[in-house]
Amino acid sequence: MADSDATEEQPFATVADLEKRWYGRTFTGTDKEDHVKVLLEDASDLIRQYPGHKRCTTATLRRICCAVARRTLENEESDLNSNVTNMSETVGPVSQSYTFGNSGADMRLWPSEEKELGVGRQQAWSYDPFEGAKP
Template sequence: MDTTRPFATVADLEARWHPLTDSEQAKAEVLIGDASDMIIDAAADVDSVRPETLTRICCQMVKRAMIAEATNPTGVTQYSQTAGSFSESGTYANPTGDLYLLAAEKRALRGSQRAWHITMQGET
């Protein structure tokens, strides 16, 4: 597999999420490249991971980052507001829209694993 190319396309992301505007497409293209680079760094052997898995994980990472940026464009980590006797507060899970891998995605990047053994005993 060619690990220098992105593992997903903007069309892959749109198929899993929604049609993107022109500015969202440009942002997604950059994030797809970044996510692909992170996947290469995280995978023990990226060539042993199915291409469909690489595409899925790449799109999930980009979608999380883009949702975070869209819902919290200023990067606020916490907020609160009060109106009379009512108040509301919250904490953003990904306030800066970072790309990251979930534990399940990291497990999927382990690829196919094989058992093997080494005989520690000399030949007889």
């Protein structure tokens, strides 16, 4: 179990933050509020798995957290047809094929969000072979 302080247990965003970013949606005071809180906590935990999150601003962490939670909620609320990313039909002799995007409603970060968290970012460093590693 990793050492953490109380601030690391707090989600990066609140239900109100998500509502501000998702015009027309209200979760506060509804039966979904607790579910949204859990999704924000899960999204924050996912973000914390990237070591680069410590270099990001609070606003960036809040924005990514809300985006991940929103995508998860949209996926949960979508019907089967709106989750289709590729569809192929043939009329004679009848064939259909569908490809579904994230049908399991997994929480995922987009590549652009991972880049903001430092994934794939190059770092310069040097090593002096005569002095060796320093503690």
